[in-house]
Amino acid sequence: MKPIYLRIFDDLFEKIQSQIYTDGDMLPTELELQHSYGVSRVTVRKTLALLVEQGVVTRIKGRGTFVKNPCKATHNAIALRGFYQELNAQGKTPSSDVLTFEILEPDSIVAEKLKLAANERVYHIVRIRNIDGEPEMMERTYMPVALFPDLTLQVMMASKYAYIESKGYKIANSYQSIMPEMPDRELAKLLNVTPTTPLLKAISTGELADGCLFEYTINYFTLKQYSFEFIATR
Amino acid sequence: MKPIYLRIFDDLFEKIQSQIYTDGDMLPTELELQHSYGVSRVTVRKTLALLVEQGVVTRIKGRGTFVKNPCKATHNAIALRGFYQELNAQGKTPSSDVLTFEILEPDSIVAEKLKLAANERVYHIVRIRNIDGEPEMMERTYMPVALFPDLTLQVMMASKYAYIESKGYKIANSYQSIMPEMPDRELAKLLNVTPTTPLLKAISTGELADGCLFEYTINYFTLKQYSFEFIATR
DNA sequence: AAGTGGTCTAGACCACCCC
DNA sequence: GGGTGGTCTAGACCACTTG
Numbered sequence A, B: 001m002k003p004i005y006l007r008i009f010d011d012l013f014e015k016i017q018s019q020i021y022t023d024g025d026m027l028p029t030e031l032e033l034q035h036s037y038g039v040s041r042v043t044v045r046k047t048l049a050l051l052v053e054q055g056v057v058t059r060i061k062g063r064g065t066f067v068k069n070p071c072k073a074t075h076n077a078i079a080l081r082g083f084y085q086e087l088n089a090q091g092k093t094p095s096s097d098v099l100t101f102e103i104l105e106p107d108s109i110v111a112e113k114l115k116l117a118a119n120e121r122v123y124h125i126v127r128i129r130n131i132d133g134e135p136e137m138m139e140r141t142y143m144p145v146a147l148f149p150d151l152t153l154q155v156m157m158a159s160k161y162a163y164i165e166s167k168g169y170k171i172a173n174s175y176q177s178i179m180p181e182m183p184d185r186e187l188a189k190l191l192n193v194t195p196t197t198p199l200l201k202a203i204s205t206g207e208l209a210d211g212c213l214f215e216y217t218i219n220y221f222t223l224k225q226y227s228f229e230f231i232a233t234r
Numbered sequence C: 001a002a003g004t005g006g007t008c009t010a011g012a013c014c015a016c017c018c019c
Numbered sequence D: 001g002g003g004t005g006g007t008c009t010a011g012a013c014c015a016c017t018t019g
Helices: A004-017 A030-037 A041-053 A083-089 A108-113 A153-157 A160-166 A185-191 B004-017 B030-037 B041-053 B083-089 B108-113 B153-157 B160-166 B185-191
Strands: A057-060 A064-067 A094-104 A122-131 A134-144 A171-181 A199-208 A213-221 A228-233 B057-060 B064-067 B094-104 B122-131 B134-144 B171-181 B199-208 B213-221 B228-233
Touching (some): A004 A041, A083 A160, A094 A153, A153 A160, A160 A171, B004 B030, B108 B213, B134 B185, B160 B171
Antiparallel strands (some): A057 A064, B134 B213, B199 B213
């Protein structure tokens, strides 16, 4: 059962995406939302804070809450959504080619990043991820075998995050470090770019709600069909 | 007068930075913090939510609130702090070389990004920003003259954000778009890198609390002394 | 003056973790 | 069972914007 503030979030977000509220429109006031959803002000405010964080609305004291530019086909970096979920929400068609699927002893970097116990083994999975059939990014992921004893290649051809949550795990957040990098010849070929095209490299560590680290991932984005965006707040 | 939750945030953050609470330590519980600061639970929770957002602590249900790895010399991308403030907090010495300081008619991109009225003029300022004397990034900023009629070159040699806030404006957030880019020969020279070193380009639009757009900025990071980090949450 | 969002309080119940 | 954080309520006062 989702908490109330998330259900209200989903409802408002859906109304914004379906243009019931559109660019520049003022959302109902906090008081009106309290009444229409029958909840307290704190709950309404928690929902609205989420919408602000996700860049969907802006709130201005004394004026109101306003819808921002309609969501474009972008990668919202601080909203941790899987590739599948993010693209589906944008009406695009995601797909994945699994290049590597193996279990191995982690090297010391991976072991340290995932804070693994000695002798713990990991999956090593490499995927090319396509948008509408065109390669957009390469993903190299390491996940502890202990957490996902029944992970299959089938799962990795679809949505990793949907699988993880279907197992009852709660994905909490992801610590990301971003840098530019030139592709080697092989990677350029896989992503269908020239070797002189710089890529965006993102190294991330994923954490569950209980503090457990569940993935160490290196992504290379071409940003051909994607833009990498987020909102910084003071 | 700062709100209470920010004052408590500052206090806890300072205690973490000065190692009173260090890596892995458990912070006092919400109940204890309520008593020691004499505030309500909601206020305590707002403070702790901020610490989580800034990546300083992790909270685990049923266990407690724990300090994360001590803050490294990084660029926390979603904590909108000025270059000066961010580096000072990390014990580094920031400095700036102002290469361009002029007032001009904005081109259509700048005018659109800042939602300027017709004929409104902007500052165009280019700076090289150094860490401990070594160039780390190049910044190209456009700011509406109407908002800052008395902006001086002196100001831009120091802290832009400190100046803006000294004028009574409240900086709210910044919409950022990230991509890799190769430097041209001139930029590579200014940043003291080879022309084959890819840079991280960040395009941002800054917004005040009243919804006013106050800057359109393009940054090029070398990431020689810096790493670009943030936390995505689900 | 009326309406808006920003902050804050004092309670309550629940789910989760560990002993 | 006792402690933890997660959610939620019903109030209150304030600062800011707009007419």
